[in-house]
Amino acid sequence: xxxxxxxxxxxxxxxxxxxxxxxxxxxxxxxxxxxxxxxxxxxxxxxxxxxxxxxxxxxxxxxxxxxxxxxxxxxxxxxxxxxxxxxxxxxxxxxxxxxxxxxxxxxxxxxxx
Amino acid sequence: xxxxxxxxxxxxxxxxxxxxxxxxxxxxxxxxxxxxxxxxxxxxxxxxxxxxxxxxxxxxxxxxxxxxxxxxxxxxxxxxxxxxxxxxxxxxxxxxxxxxxxxxxxxxxxx
Numbered sequence: 001x002x003x004x005x006x007x008x009x010x011x012x013x014x015x016x017x018x019x020x021x022x023x024x025x026x027x028x029x030x031x032x033x034x035x036x037x038x039x040x041x042x043x044x045x046x047x048x049x050x051x052x053x054x055x056x057x058x059x060x061x062x063x064x065x066x067x068x069x070x071x072x073x074x075x076x077x078x079x080x081x082x083x084x085x086x087x088x089x090x091x092x093x094x095x096x097x098x099x100x101x102x103x104x105x106x107x108x109x110x111x112x113x
Numbered sequence: 114x115x116x117x118x119x120x121x122x123x124x125x126x127x128x129x130x131x132x133x134x135x136x137x138x139x140x141x142x143x144x145x146x147x148x149x150x151x152x153x154x155x156x157x158x159x160x161x162x163x164x165x166x167x168x169x170x171x172x173x174x175x176x177x178x179x180x181x182x183x184x185x186x187x188x189x190x191x192x193x194x195x196x197x198x199x200x201x202x203x204x205x206x207x208x209x210x211x212x213x214x215x216x217x218x219x220x221x222x223x224x
Contacts, residue, residue, distance in 0.1 A: 033212045042119075042203050042215030043156075088156070090212075098163075099144055099209045105155040 006089055006107040014112050019076040021107040023089030024069075030092040032065055033101065034074050037086045046074075046087075051094070079111045116140050119204050119216035126194055126223055134189045134219045136204035145187040146213070148203040149173060156203065162187055194223045 007022045023032070031050045035043040049056045049065045049072065056063045062075040076083055086108050090101040117138040126132055138145070143164045148156040148171075158171030162181040176198070177191050187206075191198055201220050205213040 035212070035215075040152075040201070040218070040220065042217045043205075043213070045212035045214065048212050086153075099207060100146075100158065100161060101213060102158075103148075103156040108153070 006087070006104045008107060010108045012110040012112065013079060015079060015081055017079055019079050019109055021074045021087050023072045023104055025091045026070065028094040030094045032072050033090045034063060035088045035090060037088065043088060081111050081113045083109060084111045085109060117204060117206055117214050117216045119219050121219060122217065123220050128195055128223055130194050132191050132194055134202055136187045136216060137185050138206040139185060140206060140214065141184065142206035142208055143184065144207045145181065146205045147179060147189050148205065149175065150201045150203055152201070160189065196223045199223050
């Protein structure tokens with residue numbers, strides 16, 4: 001079963017607006033990661049936040065992690081048409097030596113010019 | 114830029130044919146993965162490897178097989194392709210410290 005569930009499934013905004021996507025998961029994790037996928041392409045790693053971190057920034061991206069609620073959010077500020085893509089969260093479950101991420105179903109973000 | 118390469122990018126093949134999807138990485142990563150993804154849908158792990166001569170089946174049952182004879186190479190083989198195999202196949206590699214690096218994918222259509 002999928003560990004991460006993104007919300008909303010689809011989001012449409014105007015250029016310049018902020019976009020917020022949420023991810024919920026079920027078990028304890030080592031870290032949570034966000035990826036972007038342009039249509040028909042592979043995924044691109046955006047940012048990783050460890051379980052002992054609460055917030056992380058990278059350029060126009062801001063990620064928060066609340067381990068007590070088992071949830072994370074990805075904020076893209078001042079969005080651009082080029083940000084149009086699907087965004088996936090992925091979790092690295094804690095315990096064990098395997099490194100096998102579980103991906104959510106993704107949020108499709110459309111940024112209108 | 115990703116240093117992981119998948120070939121072919123697109124493949125249309127007849128039912129019953131044997132096919133091999135190639136995946137190579139130049140980063141020296143020990144861990145490699147194959148995911149299956151239908152358009153607009155989630156990723157399903159079908160195979161993974163933690164090193165040479167180490168392969169495991171993933172969460173989604175698949176009729177494909179993989180091999181890991183060299184660190185940089187992780188090919189996926191379908192002995193007899195069927196229309197139900199039509200999908201996008203994504204290869205990825207990683208170390209434990211960082212996230213996955215994905216290839217551009219192979220879009221397979223079985224007619």
